[in-house]
Amino acid sequence: MQILSFSLLISPLSFSHLCPSVHRAFKINELKTEVTNRLAMLEKRVELEGMKVVEIEKCRNDIKKLREEMLAQPIFHTVPLSTLLSPPCTPSPCLPCCPLLEALRLPTFDAWQWEPNEMLSCLEHMYHDLGLVKDFSINPITLKRWLLCIHDNYRNNPFHNFRHCFCVTQMMYSMICLCSLQEKFTQVDVLILMTAAVCHDLDHPGFNNTYQINARTELAVRYNDISPLENHHCAVAFQIFSQPDCNIFSSFDPEAFKQIRQGTITLILATDMARHGEILDSFKQKVDNFDYTDEEHITCLKMVLIKCCDISNEVRPMEVAEPWVDCLLEEYFMQSDREKTEGLPVAPFMDREKVTKPTAQIGFIKFVLIPMFETVMKLFPQIEEAMVQPLRESRDRYEELKQIDDAMNEKKKSENLTMGGKKK
Incomplete structure (x- = not known):
């Protein structure tokens, strides 16, 4: 019997019908593979998200x-x-x-553990504990209303939010206690320090002065490119004080109120980091022969104190400080992303493609924080152990992290070169 080849058994017409069927079969198999892969990826993501939920729930517990x-x-x-x-009305033993x-008086206080209403109660306690409510006849109900209004006028930014306001004020309270400032300052000075700390970032939009000026925002135009954010914080603060229900200064005569207003504005404007060198240099010229009877010396010291408190996160324990770095970088990246979209200049330290946590912190700690706190230490040696030493330890830790990052990057480069050589 003659054996016919397979090709002879299939007519050209059969081929024309068979090819699309085979093609569809291969396509279906490819689609099945793709769907299977995507399902596997989705299951992995669900698993990871589930783990996050478990971790969050564990933290809450x-x-x-x-x-x-x-x-x-x-x-x-x-x-x-x-x-x-x-x-209470009578002191309790x-x-x-x-x-x-006791913890509230220390730089180690962990604000991450407390809810907004609890932080408000802590702020209220500080004003009572420092004798400000009693000495200036501040209505306790007005104090509560004012603090609630302050809370409502901080935005939900990653960094510049009400929790940051609380941390800055708590650090100021801590410095007042640690440095016995009530023995050196008047109560009016203490009231100005605390109130400026509470109000210093009111209604912060989450985008810094450089962005405001480059983008020609309403704030930059209104304040002629001169510390637009800090001027805005001052304006919002005194808009709140203009409401009778929130005016904790209602018992002050016009001249005393003018002094409080000017002092508070001076301190809030001092938090503009563009003025850092100017303010610190002025303080360095005074610190070796500091005169507590000289109003100019006192004002300069108060400006440096609020600056210290404003950027004091690295003074705190690592587990308290490090989340703030993440929050700040998140806010920086939001700004730099917008700047790229709008065709505006982008600062390298805010660019997500160029900055890392160690590189962001090392220079800031070495060249901004430590020199400023060490200068303050000349007046108040007691801050060395509680504030300056933690800064030095933080600097050392980030330098070690940078060395590890650099070593890992070198290893990756070496591996890539080796792989490239093998391919050739």
Whole structure:
């Protein structure tokens, strides 16, 4: 029997029908493979997101457990938390030994553990504890309303938000206590320091002065490119004070109010980092022969103190400080992304493609923070252990991290060169 080849069994017409079918079969297989791969990727993402949710829930449970443990301590049974944070009419012997109130006086205080309403209560306590409410006849209800209004006028930015406001004010409170500033300053000076700290970033839009000026925003036009944000913070602060329900200065006569207003504005304007060199140089000229009876010396010191508090995150323990770096970089990247979109200049330290956490922090700690805090240390040696030493340790840690990053980058380059050589 003659064996016919396969090609002879299939007519040209059959081929024309068969080819599209085979083609479709291959396409279906490709599609199945692609769908399978995508499903696998999706399942992996769901798994990762699930892990994040578990971690967040674990953190919440840890915080809840911490609060329960604190409330279980005898002191919290003796005095309710609300009472501790709103000083009673008569001094309580329990107050000085309260762990929360003692922690509130220290630079190590961890604001991440507290909700906004709790931070508001802490701010209220600071004004009472420093004697400001009593000495200036501040209505306690007005103080509460003012602080609530302050909270409502901070935006939900990654960094420049109400929690940052609280941290700056808490650090100011800590410095007042640690450096015994009430023995050297008048109570009016202390009131100005605290109030300027509370108000210093009101209604911050999350984009810095450089952006405001380059983008010719309404704020830059209004303030003629001169510290537009800081001028805006001052304006918002005194718009709030103009409301009778929020005016904690209602008992002041016009001349005293003018002094408070001018002092607060001076300090808020000093937080513009464009003026950093000018302000620090002025303080360095005075510090070796500092005169507490000289109003110019006192004003300069207050300007340096609010500057220290404004950029003091690295003074705090690593676990408290490091999340703030992430928040700041997030805000920087939001700005640089917008600047690229709008064709505006982009600062290298704000560019997500050029900056890392170590490179962002090393120069700032070495050339801005440490020199300023060491200059303040000449007047107040007691801050060395509590503030300057943590800065030095933070600098060393970031330098070590940079060395690790550099070594890993070199290793990757070497591996890429080796792989390139093998391909040839």
